Amino acid sequence: MLVIHEVSKQTGISVRTLRYYEEIGLLFPTAKTEGGHRLYGEEELKILQQIVFLKTLGFRLKEIQPLLNESWDWAASLDHQLAFVQAEQNKLKQMESAILGLQHALTIEGSLNESLIQKIIKLSTQENGKKQEFRQQIFSETDLKLIQKLPNINRNDPHSLEWISLLGQLRELKESYDAGSAPVQRIIKRMMEKAAEEYKGHESFLEKMWDIRKSSSQSEQLGLYPLAEDFLHFIDQAFTIYEAKNISKGDPQQ
Structure with missing residues (x-):
């Protein structure tokens, strides 16, 4: 388990951003210490990697949350995102x-x-x-x-x-x-x-x-x-x- 500052150091994602992800329901810590420090486990780090990857594809944060669901229609979502990226390239x-x-x-x-x-x-x-x-x-x-x-x-x-x-x-x-x-x-x-x-x-x-x-x-x-x-x-x-x-x-x- 890693505290939030260690996660930030390893991933390059700021503590403020990690707290914001929790605020909008995108990524929750596994637990908190008695002193109130957020703790993140292996599963949370995998989710964080997914979030970073999806952001590099151009997905907005509000679009990422449903993509983390295994039942999400990835084919349709990627088709939509590709069309969006191509339109942006034309612009x-x-x-x-x-x-x-x-x-x-x-x-x-x-x-x-x-x-x-x-x-x-x-x-x-x-x-x-x-x-x-x-x-x-x-x-x-x-x-x-x-x-x-x-x-x-x-x-x-x-x-x-x-x-x-x-x-x-x-x-x-x-x-x-x-x-x-x-x-x-x-x-x-x-x-x-x-x-x-x-x-x-x-x-x-x-x-x-x-x-x-x-x-x-x-x-x-x-x-x-x-x-x-x-x-x-x-x-x-x-x-x-x-x-x-x-x-x-x-x-x-x-």
């Missing part, structure tokens, strides 16, 4: 996606406002079914595969991170330079290089994506990051200038 994934989206939006925009935050959260929790339905309406099977390669504001892969960085640099340059300036054109050049590397032979897909990108409603339906209209216009100008310069030079990539 956490949505939270992670929203946080990544906000971090990357900050990289692009330099600051955040309430309107943008709401858009990012909506984008992160947007139903995949609706996005997929819209995609199937306007894209071919080949295009649908290419969409999976697009950079995503809610991901941390190197491909997405470089596009996010380039957009952030471009947004910052926009404050001090015009679309045809050398610093802006260097960023556009890298963007064109990346597009050529990743979508070579699929120029029509890129043109379609750019047309969608310039439409705020279609961009939202497709789940694209909400770039400001004036920023999109600036990028469009910069691309037009870049293409015109390279065509005049006879750039073989054009």
Whole structure:
């Protein structure tokens, strides 16, 4: 038999918690000494181990007590708990996606406002079914595969991170330079290089994506990051200038 302080020392469970378990009828001591000290035997220690194990599975204390009964329906209870845990995981994934989206939006925009935050959260929790339905309406099977390669504001892969960085640099340059300036054109050049590397032979897909990108409603339906209209216009100008310069030079990539 162990007194409560010895049980606490062996299990790492505080004396206060053990007393609380007794208070709510979850775990009673075997007996008490003449001095009023709680005593716990082997059976009580086994029950305590069960309680700790069930807590690690995510069961709440009020759900644990009936589980300690040997006649309890373990199969149904575990099925229910698994569904609960999976639902919580989905919630956490949505939270992670929203946080990544906000971090990357900050990289692009330099600051955040309430309107943008709401858009990012909506984008992160947007139903995949609706996005997929819209995609199937306007894209071919080949295009649908290419969409999976697009950079995503809610991901941390190197491909997405470089596009996010380039957009952030471009947004910052926009404050001090015009679309045809050398610093802006260097960023556009890298963007064109990346597009050529990743979508070579699929120029029509890129043109379609750019047309969608310039439409705020279609961009939202497709789940694209909400770039400001004036920023999109600036990028469009910069691309037009870049293409015109390279065509005049006879750039073989054009």
